[in-house]
Amino acid sequence: MSAGEIVGVDLGGTKMLLGVLDPDSKVLWESREASTGQTENELVELLIREVEEAREKCPGVAGVGLGIPATIDHERGIAISAVNLPLDDLPIREIIGGRTGLPVFVDNDATVAALAEHLYGAARGVENAVMLTIGTGIGGGLILGGEVFRGATGAGAELGHTVIAMDGPPCQGNCPGRGCVETLASGTALGREGRAAAEREPDSTLGAMLAEGETIDGKAVTEAALSGDATARGVFDLIGSRLGVALTSFANIFEPEVFVIGGGVIAAGDLLLDPARKVLAERALPPMKKTPVVAAELGSDAGMIGAAAMARIELEQVKG
């Protein structure tokens, strides 16, 4: 992969992380801006300003890769809809490309994170990997036969919207489904189940945190669990087991070499992964029972690195 320097952008719901990466994916320059509370138009202007600033610092920039937590039309470069950003059928490739004169490529944030983990992280050297990024929602990325798989137009790999409970609660955000793993095992679910557990068990650490007026969200449950609170650990058993049900389906469907779990909730490490591994070992078909379930390696840079790598691959393909 050559094509000079590439701007990689991880356009998240709370912050935008932008970096200029050289052909070895070394970060030459980086910026971080808040993205919360901005309109669609303000986000676009912010993005253009930051890309232009990156070009001033690194004049060799040859393209831009955008990773966005949204349903994406990858071929046409459109952000169809997003849960946490005000993007609605936005032809973002055309807009950013037109204003900057650079080739722009657009992809789902979890898909580019999977690509980054495939190239440089926990799924290195593997032909088939399933990645989940567990935060406010659950994003999905697929490496199949050594390549990123996105579905017909790039709207696929929405692994968070795999049903694990057909009569379960309505899913969150824009999803019209019920009982999706996103609504039952995301960071949002972790906080919700944590609050319920804190109310049930006032004598636990989690219960004390609630009594002291602390917000019981995913982060608070993680802190309590890491400090040894049995109630908070019980919440992770519940969330991790539900995750394990989804992994069971993905194991039977994909027979991957590895599951890579990223996103904010992976801060809990094996407290989340062990119950998931247990369910997988109990419920998956024999050849898939022992599929490794590991934490992502690239942390919060995965989206930025993967977005740049995706753009680099696309540019090379255009060049033939």
Place this chain on the structure above:
Amino acid sequence: MSAGEIVGVDLGGTKMLLGVLDPDSKVLWESREASTGQTENELVELLIREVEEAREKCPGVAGVGLGIPATIDHERGIAISAVNLPLDDLPIREIIGGRTGLPVFVDNDATVAALAEHLYGAARGVENAVMLTIGTGIGGGLILGGEVFRGATGAGAELGHTVIAMDGPPCQGNCPGRGCVETLASGTALGREGRAAAEREPDSTLGAMLAEGETIDGKAVTEAALSGDATARGVFDLIGSRLGVALTSFANIFEPEVFVIGGGVIAAGDLLLDPARKVLAERALPPMKKTPVVAAELGSDAGMIGAAAMARIELEQVKG
């Protein structure tokens, strides 16, 4: 695709269908043998006898493709385990290849059916298709990016073992899972729900069939439903809706251009597919809501045709 004539075998739980196919997949010779109640060794001997007979009729036979309803190690040609056949870690490629001197290729029966539908049937001209064969169990076949997808060793695409109800009943056969779509929406489930409905509604056609001592299985429920019995149609609404939940997950995961539904239960046609389409339209993410759900076109020949096509493709790849 050339490579002369190929023997395609659909080794089912009740019958073995074997054909010699020319490069245009025209059937030159065909045989059908019962496979019920045979030991592993008897099945192997039957298979070898039939392959040898096929070669006598068509001396140009250049290879053999086997489609087997089992978890398969495609690369090594091993039938790992099957629900309805006594196959247990059988190195069937090596055995049949060694005895006949022909190159042998082994694949899952639903996977080769998907390949046949992709080449000649309902998924012609499509890059991404998801196939389910609904009979005693539910088999799965995946065409992704224009190619058959099998997972790391060929044990993947077990779409019937996608969980739709995490706290549901234990799955059937060798599957250690719970609430898999196979146990909730297969022909076996259709018969089970049909019997329950017949007992609940003795005045229905289905109830009368039960009273007359008829076996209420999937076929009986299909007959009653096709004859207009509201009770039997209600059973199809239930089974079809559950199928729709699985299709919702597959739509969000794969963003396929088409769902192809085959197997014995598709005899009910839209009585099965309409409730599935309804759930898909209600629950899938917006870009995937309208994914077409169609009946397979090749009927009971799909496995045989697909097994031969698979072997032909593998032979061509070996030749380079």
